[in-house]
Amino acid sequence: MFKTGFERPEKCFQCGRCTSSCTISKILVDYRPNRIVGLVRHGFSEGVLDKIVWNCARCMKCVEYCPQKVAPADLISNLQYRAASRGSAFPEAYVEMMKNLSETSLAFRQVDVTDRDFEVCNRMSMGLPPLTARVKAKFFEIISKISKGEI
Amino acid sequence: MTFSAPFVYWGCFASTKQYCVEVSTRSLLRALGTNARELEGWSCCGHPLKGVNPKLWLYLASRNLSLAGEGKLLTVCNGCYLSLKEAQHLIRSNDEAASWVQRVLSMEGLEYREPEVLHAVEFFNNELKGREVARPLKDLRLGAHYGCHSIRGSFKGFDKATNPGMIEDILVMLGAEAVREYPGRLDCCGATLMAVDPDIGFALASGKITQSREAGLDGLVTPCPYCFEMLDSRQDTLAELKGTPSIPVLLLQQAIGLALAIDRRGLGLNFNMSPVGQILKDRE
Numbered sequence: 001m002f003k004t005g006f007e008r009p010e011k012c013f014q015c016g017r018c019t020s021s022c023t024i025s026k027i028l029v030d031y032r033p034n035r036i037v038g039l040v041r042h043g044f045s046e047g048v049l050d051k052i053v054w055n056c057a058r059c060m061k062c063v064e065y066c067p068q069k070v071a072p073a074d075l076i077s078n079l080q081y082r083a084a085s086r087g088s089a090f091p092e093a094y095v096e097m098m099k100n101l102s103e104t105s106l107a108f109r110q111v112d113v114t115d116r117d118f119e120v121c122n123r124m125s126m127g128l129p130p131l132t133a134r135v136k137a138k139f140f141e142i143i144s145k146i147s148k149g150e151i
Numbered sequence: 152m153t154f155s156a157p158f159v160y161w162g163c164f165a166s167t168k169q170y171c172v173e174v175s176t177r178s179l180l181r182a183l184g185t186n187a188r189e190l191e192g193w194s195c196c197g198h199p200l201k202g203v204n205p206k207l208w209l210y211l212a213s214r215n216l217s218l219a220g221e222g223k224l225l226t227v228c229n230g231c232y233l234s235l236k237e238a239q240h241l242i243r244s245n246d247e248a249a250s251w252v253q254r255v256l257s258m259e260g261l262e263y264r265e266p267e268v269l270h271a272v273e274f275f276n277n278e279l280k281g282r283e284v285a286r287p288l289k290d291l292r293l294g295a296h297y298g299c300h301s302i303r304g305s306f307k308g309f310d311k312a313t314n315p316g317m318i319e320d321i322l323v324m325l326g327a328e329a330v331r332e333y334p335g336r337l338d339c340c341g342a343t344l345m346a347v348d349p350d351i352g353f354a355l356a357s358g359k360i361t362q363s364r365e366a367g368l369d370g371l372v373t374p375c376p377y378c379f380e381m382l383d384s385r386q387d388t389l390a391e392l393k394g395t396p397s398i399p400v401l402l403l404q405q406a407i408g409l410a411l412a413i414d415r416r417g418l419g420l421n422f423n424m425s426p427v428g429q430i431l432k433d434r435e
Contacts, residue, residue, distance in 0.1 A: 002247035004205035006240075006305040023339045027351055054202070054347050057355070059339035060233075060303035064312050071305060080202030093346035094203050101207075105194040106163040113170060115421040123166075126174055126419075131166060135194050138259045139214075146207050151255060 005074030006063075009041045018062035018072045024055050031055050033062045033072040040075060050083035054091055085149075102143060105135045154269055154277050157223035158190040160215060162231040162376075169376040171419025175404035176227050176271070178417040182408070183278050187225065192218050198234035198300075199346070206251075212238035213252045214259065219266035227271045227404075229375035232308075233300035235268045240306040270301055272374050273309040275407055276317050279324050284410040287326025291430065293406070294330045294368040295319050296359070296382065298375035299339050313337075318372060318403065325410040333366035335359055342377035353388070356381045357395040370399035370430050372406045383425045400425040409434060 018033040019025050025032055031052060039045045053076050062072040084090045097107040110131060112122045123130065145151045159180070165172035180187040197211030212234045216224065226232040242249045242263065252263050295318035302312045310317045315337075319329035341355030360382060363371050373379050382400045389395035400423065401409075408418040409431075420427060 001206075002251060003245060004201075004209055004241065004248065023355065024351065027354055055351070056343075057299075057339050057341065057351075058343045059299040061299075061339075063305060064303045069305075074305070077202045077205070081205050084203050090203060091347045094200065097199055098203065101195055101200070106167060107195045107199050108163045108167040110167045113168065113422065116424060117421055119421070121170065121422075123170070126170060128166075128170070128173060128177075129189075134192055136192075136259070139194065142210060142255060142258055143207060146210055146255075147204060151206075151258075 005078055006069070006071040007075035007078060008068070008070050009037050009075055011068040012037045012041055012070045013068065014038060015067065017065045017067065018070070021061040021065040023057045023059045023061060028055060033076070036079070037070060037072050037075060040079070045079065047086075049079055050086070050088040053079040053083060056080075098147070102140060102147070105139060106131070154185075154223055154225075154274050156186040156188060157225040157269060157274065158219045158266070159187050159225050159227070160190050160193055160196075160219075160231060160235075162226065162228040163195050164230070164376045165227055169380055169422075171402060171405065171422040172227055172376045172379070174417070174419035175402060175408055178413050179275065179404050179408055179411070182411050182413060185278060190215070190218055190224070196231040196234040197238075198230040201234070208234065209238055209241070209248065209252060210255050213242065213263055214256060214261055216266055216268070217256055217261045217264045220264045222266050223269055224266040225269045225271065225274050227374075228377070229298040229300035230377060232268065232270045233304050236306040236308065237304055239265060239268065270309050270374070271403065272301060272317050272321070275403070276321050279321060279407065282324075284325055285412040286410055286434065288322070288406065288410050288434075289326055291327045292330055292367065292369045293322050293327045293372050294333050294336065294363055294366065294370075295322065296340070296371050296373040296378055297337060298373060298378040301374060302337070318374065321403070321407065322372065325406060327406075330366065330368055333363065333368065335362040340378040340381040342381045345381075352381070353385070353392055356385060357389050357393045360386070360389065360395050360398055364396040364398050368398065370401060370427075372401050372403055374403040376402075383423055386425050397426050399423075399427045399430045401427065401430065
């Protein structure tokens, strides 16, 4: 598997700027990006971070403030993938998005929305063009193969 | 510099749920005479699924890029913007990723292409320059909420990550008073957490709204459909759960459209759940 992010945990010198800028560390005291980077760097990450990595807000402040361009958020995203591919449970909302994607090519289902005048609106009632038949069958074949790890 | 005739990439959230984004953007593109075109064959950008399967993200992002060829690709969602910009950056800097992309895209009969990815903020900033607005947003102190993915990431974006100013520049062009500094200006709205731990998502949105209100803003303006939903559409829930005060929240396109005298429905203002009446009164 090639690298799909810009993480460089080996460059971390534990200054802690990622954690001091982290949105989630202010709410969850056990969530500390510098500790996650440190565990990965020293080879102790496998399995122990499977649950906590999903708490990342993806605010990217750690990426912005890291003086070493370690990109902790990218590393955390990669840990999410490693956890998911090991069969560890991931948030239900993502299961739903995967299902939507494989059926409609979009991550979400089209919904009717009630506006502030209590009128029920959808694309047609607002004069928006329909969202049908945008992708070819090959698209669904490719995402199925990627999901199964065949490509 | 001209951004004319871009392909518009709507993305999932704006086209399936947060309809005011698509409605207001279409009205603006018409009113400004931009010759925007639909991107044929588009799909999800991959952003929400990057953690679950990064290859899926890379395929989805790169196929949407390729559909725009060498043209301009206008995004109306921060998530799509980050996804497409990061994919471009990765493909440029990682040969293995680039050859995987070429291989998978060829299965779909596509070839990898590099369009210029534009964020709605930079696009409308450019389109509005030198243009007189019909109905200036006078006597309004507005704050910008950029949203994380318009400014932060490993790619080079349209504005400075630690002190951006382009939305405020637009607000000034619209005749409003732009508050360029207020506590929490660049903070996260909490949207990503709604899929994982809504309590934390609500805490972040509540903090953001409370700080904006305490700073004396008349309203918040955001370019992102996800941030818009967190800050606008959940205010009733936040008031109930946390006693959060209320504040009018507008999508950037709605703020621009108001100044251009586009009607309320043409801007999807019937979908705002925050007290936008405070801003709209005497302006229609």
